[in-house]
Amino acid sequence: MRDAFLPGFTTELPYIVxxxxxxxxxxxxxxxxxxxxxPEDMELGMPVEVGFxxxxxxxxxxxxxxVTP
Amino acid sequence: MSPRFGAAGRxxxxxxxxSPVSRLGDGPxxxxxxKTVKDAVADAGLRLDQIDGFTTGAVFPSxxxxxxxxxxxxxxxxxxxxxxxxxxRWLNGYQGVGQISGATVLATNxxxxxxxxxxVVHRAMYNxxxxxxxxxxxxxxxxxxxxAPHGFWGxxxxxxxxxxxxxxxxxxxxxxxxxxxxxxxxAGSKNPWSxxxxxxxxxxxxxxxxxxxxxxxxxxxxxxxxxxxxxxxTSAERAKDLPHRPVFVAGSAQGRALPDNGVSAWTLxxxxxxxxxxxxxxWENCGFGPADVDIPQVYDAFTPFVYxxxxxxxxxxxxEAFEYVQGDDVSPGITFRxxxxxxxxxxxxxxPQLLECYLQLSRRAGDRQLANAEIGxxxxxxPNAGGxxxxxx
Numbered sequence: 001m002r003d004a005f006l007p008g009f010t011t012e013l014p015y016i017v018x019x020x021x022x023x024x025x026x027x028x029x030x031x032x033x034x035x036x037x038x039p040e041d042m043e044l045g046m047p048v049e050v051g052f053x054x055x056x057x058x059x060x061x062x063x064x065x066x067v068t069p
Numbered sequence: 070m071s072p073r074f075g076a077a078g079r080x081x082x083x084x085x086x087x088s089p090v091s092r093l094g095d096g097p098x099x100x101x102x103x104k105t106v107k108d109a110v111a112d113a114g115l116r117l118d119q120i121d122g123f124t125t126g127a128v129f130p131s132x133x134x135x136x137x138x139x140x141x142x143x144x145x146x147x148x149x150x151x152x153x154x155x156x157x158r159w160l161n162g163y164q165g166v167g168q169i170s171g172a173t174v175l176a177t178n179x180x181x182x183x184x185x186x187x188x189v190v191h192r193a194m195y196n197x198x199x200x201x202x203x204x205x206x207x208x209x210x211x212x213x214x215x216x217a218p219h220g221f222w223g224x225x226x227x228x229x230x231x232x233x234x235x236x237x238x239x240x241x242x243x244x245x246x247x248x249x250x251x252x253x254x255x256a257g258s259k260n261p262w263s264x265x266x267x268x269x270x271x272x273x274x275x276x277x278x279x280x281x282x283x284x285x286x287x288x289x290x291x292x293x294x295x296x297x298x299x300x301x302x303t304s305a306e307r308a309k310d311l312p313h314r315p316v317f318v319a320g321s322a323q324g325r326a327l328p329d330n331g332v333s334a335w336t337l338x339x340x341x342x343x344x345x346x347x348x349x350x351x352w353e354n355c356g357f358g359p360a361d362v363d364i365p366q367v368y369d370a371f372t373p374f375v376y377x378x379x380x381x382x383x384x385x386x387x388x389e390a391f392e393y394v395q396g397d398d399v400s401p402g403i404t405f406r407x408x409x410x411x412x413x414x415x416x417x418x419x420x421p422q423l424l425e426c427y428l429q430l431s432r433r434a435g436d437r438q439l440a441n442a443e444i445g446x447x448x449x450x451x452p453n454a455g456g457x458x459x460x461x462x
Contacts, residue, residue, distance in 0.1 A: 001220055003281045005132075005202050009220035017219050019230055019334040031221045031230075031334050039283065044237045061218045 014039075020048060020064055033063045072356030074320040076181035078461065081308040081315030082427050084113025084301040087262050090415055093196055094295035099140035102193045102297045103152050109299035114312040115187060120301075122159035122185025123150055124175045125192060126168020130418070131293075132223040134204045135197050144193035144297075159185035166326050167449040168192065169419030170456030176302045177318045177458075188302045192420050196293040216333060224371065225290055228451075229282035230334035232373035236284055238337065239388035243284055246372050247272040248395055250288050250412055253369065253405035257413025259437065264294050264415035289372040291411035298420040300427065316430040316460050319444070320354035322347045323456035335451070343453025344381025351382065355459045357444065359383045362459075364402030364429050364445035366422035370411040374451055375404070381452035402429065402445070407437050419449030423458070430462040 002014045016034040021027070034048065048064035055061045086108035088101050110117050123146040129137045139148045146160055159179045163171035169192055176188040202223035209217035216222065235241060251272055258269040270288070278286040308315035324347045352358050359365075359382055367378035376390035384400075385393040393399065404410040408425025411417065426445035428434040448457040 001226065001282055002279075003225075004220060005200075005222040005226065006204055006206060006217055006220055012220070015220075017221050017226075019336070029333070029336075031216045032219050044234060055218055059218070 016042065018042070018048070018064065030062065032061070034065070035063050036065050070356045072320055072354060074354040076177060077319050077355070078317045079305050080177045080180045080302060080318045081305050082300050082431075082460075083303055083308050083311045083313055083315050084111075084115070085109050085424065085427060086112055086299050087420070087424060088297040090262060090264050090294045090296035090417070092264070092294060093198060097141055098193050098195050098295065098297070099144050099148060099152065101295075102144040102149060102191060102299075105297040106149065106153070106189055106191055106299045109189065109191075109301050112313075113187075113301040113303075115301065117153065117155070120155065120187045120189055121157050122176065122179050122188035123155075123157050124161040124163065124172045124179070124188065124190055125149075126163035126165070126172045127193070128168055129195060130224075131197060132202045132204060133197060133200070134206060142195045142197070144191070146191075149191065157185070159188070165323065165456075166451075167323060167419065167455030169423050170321065170447065170449045170458050171323060173300075173302075173318070173423065173447070173458045174321045174323065174456070177321070180302055180304050186303060186307065189299055190302065191297065191299040192418055193297045194294065194417055196295050196416070201293045212333070221334070225285055226282045227334055228371040228373060229285045231337045231340055232371075233284055234337040235373060235376060235388075239391065241376070241391035243276060244272070245391040245395065246289065247275040249369070249372055249375055249405050250275050253409050253413030255409075255413075256405060256407055256437075257409030260409055260414060262296075263409060263413065264292055265409075265413060285371070288412070291370045291414075291416040294415035294417070296415065296417055298417060298424065300423065313433065314431045314462070316427050316462060319459040319461045320351060320356070321456060321458040322350035322354060324451070324453045326454045335453075340377050340451055340453045341380070341387060344377055344451070347452050347457065348382045351457055351459060357459075362444050362446055363400070363442040364407070364426060364439065365400060366404045366408065366410070366426050366445060366447045368411070368419065368422060368448040368450060368455065369404055370416060370418070370450075372412060378448050378452050378457075382446070382457070402439050402442055407434070407439065419447060422449060423447040426460050430460055432462075
């Protein structure tokens with residue numbers, strides 16, 4: 001993402017979001033940020049694992065990091 | 070192969086009008102619509118009191134959350150007939166994706182069935198002040214609670230995801246798309262009504278344009294504008310008495326929105342599978358195939374749609390479109406070679422595709438008239454979710 005369509009994202013730009021499919025359930029997908037990967041290193045089918053970041057005071061949101069298979 | 074569509078060749082476009090376009094409009098959109106519809110009826114050689122059917126797809130395709138006021142931000146067929154003081158025999162609105170193709174199919178069926186004799190299909194497009202897809206929302210409800218916390222919002226982000234998937238899967242690059250956009254802008258630069266009239270660009274302009282959601286830059290999205298177009302339809306029989314050469318509806322196909330349309334990312338697989346289904350339906354309904362088409366007006370409001378449509382309709386194989394469009398031998402009647410489509414003219418939804426189809430097949434395309442153009446397609450939206458109508462001269 002290089003553009004903020006919603007309030008509150010401008011200072012974070014640019015960042016990576018990916019469409020992540022769960023290994024545990026085929027077809028179950030979630031769009032979420034990917035941390036710690038350079039854009040040019042993103043690949044289709046790249047294995048990732050979930051973690052959670054605080055988002056404001058009341059929420060935690062899933063973010064993904066790359067794992068070595 | 071005989072067409073499965075029973076009304077093939079029995080309904081025709083007989084006239085049109087396109088308003089001037091501007092970035093923010095010079096007055097109420099409804100007033101411009103009334104004028105443009107009257108111009109289209111006159112162009113067809115008819116009087117307003119002869120028009121007994123009206124339809125449109127009136128959606129305001131912005132995800133900005135703006136209040137949608139009929140007559141200002143959108144113009145429905147209901148609003149239009151009230152202003153024209155007409156009580157039509159047939160009045161309808163298309164609710165799905167692919168508003169021009171959908172409304173065209175409704176109009177065609179209404180005339181073929183005798184529900185109406187003369188139908189106006191109009192499309193009124195509004196560009197709000199501020200940014201087209203910026204949404205001031207502070208609370209993400211419903212399905213958007215899953216995506217909004219990641220700033221993932223609106224059509225450009227949604228379409229960037231399957232386009233990135235396409236590039237990674239097949240090896241396409243932004244340099245490949247530069248060919249499409251430069252050619253579209255070249256065509257649009259010669260089109261008097263175009264927002265981009267007399268403003269061609271170079272490959273370098275495209276490659277250095279501001280990125281929005283990789284791999285999409287601002288030039289992969291058509292520019293929002295204010296404008297109205299209207300087309301007049303009637304039966305092939307009645308068309309014989311009218312001034313312009315009629316252009317006949319040969320068949321159509323429509324997709325359907327994905328279950329998560331509007332919130333989540335589309336996958337390339339879903340676009341390809343849904344698109345192939347639309348392609349199969351189209352050729353079955355028309356009784357001809359891609360090799361017969363002279364002017365394929367594929368949709369290009371987001372540029373990857375050009376690839377998706379060409380592959381869905383079988384002009385080339387899956388994953389081949391980005392190379393197919395590079396050649397100088399590619400159909401001279403393809404969207405970005407003559408009319409300029411949406412990326413070459415501005416955000417008029419499926420109007421540029423339908424208009425170029427009509428102008429070429431009715432021999433009204435002026436300087437860019439192609440010799441021997443007999444069969445055309447007008448596509449709108451993504452092939453899996455939108456629609457396509459085939460026309461014959």
